[in-house]
Amino acid sequence: MDRRRFLDVTATSALVAGLPSSGRATNADAAFNLHALAQPDLLPILGPEAVREIGVRYRELVPAENQIQALRAAILAARPWSSRVPWLAGPSIGAMVAEDFAAGRTIVVQGWVLSTTEARQSALYSMLAD
Amino acid sequence: MHIDARTLPNGSVLEADLCIVGAGAAGISMALEWIGSPRTVLLLEGGGLEYEPAMQDLYRGEIVGLPYYPLQAARLHYFGGTTGHWAGFCSPLDPIDFDKRDWVPHSGWPLRRKELDPFYARAQPLLELGPYEYTAGDWQRRDPTLVPLPLDPRVMWTKMWQFSPPTRFGARYRDAVIGARNVHLYTHANVCELEANESLGAVDGLRVRTLDGKQHRARARYYVLACCSIQNARLLLASNRRTPTGLGNAHDLVGRFFMEHIEIPGGHLALALSGPVNTKLYAFEFGQTKARGELALSAAVQRERRILNGTVSLEPGAPGEVAKSTFQWGTPERLAALRKWQANGKVGPPPDGLPEPAPAGAPRFFHLVTRQEQAPNPDSRVMLSTERDALDMPRAKLAWRLTELDRRSFRVFYEVMGRELGRSGVGRVQLLDWVRRDDGTWPGTLSGGWHHMGTTRMHDNPRLGVVDATCRVHGLDNLYVAGASVYPTGGAANPTLTLVALSLRLSDHLKRALA
Numbered sequence: 001m002d003r004r005r006f007l008d009v010t011a012t013s014a015l016v017a018g019l020p021s022s023g024r025a026t027n028a029d030a031a032f033n034l035h036a037l038a039q040p041d042l043l044p045i046l047g048p049e050a051v052r053e054i055g056v057r058y059r060e061l062v063p064a065e066n067q068i069q070a071l072r073a074a075i076l077a078a079r080p081w082s083s084r085v086p087w088l089a090g091p092s093i094g095a096m097v098a099e100d101f102a103a104g105r106t107i108v109v110q111g112w113v114l115s116t117t118e119a120r121q122s123a124l125y126s127m128l129a130d
Numbered sequence: 131m132h133i134d135a136r137t138l139p140n141g142s143v144l145e146a147d148l149c150i151v152g153a154g155a156a157g158i159s160m161a162l163e164w165i166g167s168p169r170t171v172l173l174l175e176g177g178g179l180e181y182e183p184a185m186q187d188l189y190r191g192e193i194v195g196l197p198y199y200p201l202q203a204a205r206l207h208y209f210g211g212t213t214g215h216w217a218g219f220c221s222p223l224d225p226i227d228f229d230k231r232d233w234v235p236h237s238g239w240p241l242r243r244k245e246l247d248p249f250y251a252r253a254q255p256l257l258e259l260g261p262y263e264y265t266a267g268d269w270q271r272r273d274p275t276l277v278p279l280p281l282d283p284r285v286m287w288t289k290m291w292q293f294s295p296p297t298r299f300g301a302r303y304r305d306a307v308i309g310a311r312n313v314h315l316y317t318h319a320n321v322c323e324l325e326a327n328e329s330l331g332a333v334d335g336l337r338v339r340t341l342d343g344k345q346h347r348a349r350a351r352y353y354v355l356a357c358c359s360i361q362n363a364r365l366l367l368a369s370n371r372r373t374p375t376g377l378g379n380a381h382d383l384v385g386r387f388f389m390e391h392i393e394i395p396g397g398h399l400a401l402a403l404s405g406p407v408n409t410k411l412y413a414f415e416f417g418q419t420k421a422r423g424e425l426a427l428s429a430a431v432q433r434e435r436r437i438l439n440g441t442v443s444l445e446p447g448a449p450g451e452v453a454k455s456t457f458q459w460g461t462p463e464r465l466a467a468l469r470k471w472q473a474n475g476k477v478g479p480p481p482d483g484l485p486e487p488a489p490a491g492a493p494r495f496f497h498l499v500t501r502q503e504q505a506p507n508p509d510s511r512v513m514l515s516t517e518r519d520a521l522d523m524p525r526a527k528l529a530w531r532l533t534e535l536d537r538r539s540f541r542v543f544y545e546v547m548g549r550e551l552g553r554s555g556v557g558r559v560q561l562l563d564w565v566r567r568d569d570g571t572w573p574g575t576l577s578g579g580w581h582h583m584g585t586t587r588m589h590d591n592p593r594l595g596v597v598d599a600t601c602r603v604h605g606l607d608n609l610y611v612a613g614a615s616v617y618p619t620g621g622a623a624n625p626t627l628t629l630v631a632l633s634l635r636l637s638d639h640l641k642r643a644l645a
Contacts, residue, residue: 045558101552106548108566111397111563112561113560
């Protein structure tokens, strides 16, 4: 995904994501709690310092998401529709990351080719770990 | 039979049915094919049986265009040629490499991969390789611990290499060549000019010089230039007494389309798979490994993204380390030390620079080192310098030049690889800063692999190629070219296996011609 398209998607996502963050969260959303989201699978791969740097850089690249709620909302909004239905089992965050790669929803941060979801997770990590 | 040309009376005339100029991998592979045949073969080698600085200096040349490696150190000028310091990497070109690709100007061979397959198979034992089997599955059947990474074959695949010991042709085949009664090896016999006949339709003889001032003449029914890509072009261009642009150069193609493989680190891989990950299939230990895999993009992805072919090897390392390019690692001094160590029977510890033993434990971090095809480019070329060597022959002048397609292909490869290794859960890919840049520039570490190709390219149309599909020079009835200089494109495979295969194919053709 090129940068412009990525930003478009992000902006749209942020709008849609206003719903759960404003008190209408579903049970499925609960599985994506802030603590879980802020622990990207990248941590054991790259180490905490590298993930924190990625997160900081991501927030610079996408200033519209330089807030905890905006990041969480963007991640939740990127879920497929089925995961927003309370009685359906949604995908894990790991599955979302794999799906990002398959669909080309990637972003290069600090040189790393990352799924947009894990890049946002890294940003959350950098904010919560600071 | 072996004769040092310096011991011949001045003005000697050497005659045979076939004359092969150059005793490297191509020339020796051909000569071996003729041992015991009823035909006589002249094998003319400019150097001696061993390395000599004065002979090597004849390969010194001028470099313009992109920075390049010193020409006198990039090739070897003695019996056995550059196999005296090659690393033994062998792999066939891929089928797509032979295709005319509309996004790669000047691409397309006048033959198909399947036509070369029987010759690849024949080349394997000459290079002391295993069977002609080049899929990861072939090698996994032999050794179940060689497991390919779980990639989507529609996107990426594991291209296999086999490793020659490496065969030093000079040492390995010296006795066979010298012992052959019908193969006459002349060393210190530097061919300085090809003389065409009156009609300029055939070669009439070769001017041969020695460093001590003697001049001889060689005559044969058929001639094969098997010097190397730079020297083949230099010799044709310098044969300009009767045709000012040189022999075989009616369409200004000789020397053009010089190609290398771009061999340079481009990024890193951090494994994501949990637990110890078996990457043995991708590991390489000089002199030990028989086969290994490198990561390649599928032909479908190359077509879709309109990029060149290429592969990436996995070199175990650590974050923060800076991997070296081929030219950075193999400095002339280091290569000289390695050559000396080998010539002395590898007695004592190896010189500084041999690969370090792999660290204990399964590696989880790798440098990604690319070997990428170079787009055929008429402006990337070998010319004649105004400077002359000790034999009064114009030195070579090399202008290595790359295109936007080379640069874009490099970046796209890493982006696609990053996505596929992420999707498959193998790991995460990091692109080096310069790879991410979109300004078309190359880093200061830019490097080739000492793989010189393309200066007498093959094409059925004389306006588009120097040699035809049989490797005969267009317009000259009895002059052929062997070696990587005939490649229209270079793929991502090291050139030696293919050039030996083509030499065997040419040998068969000439046997039929002389029958």
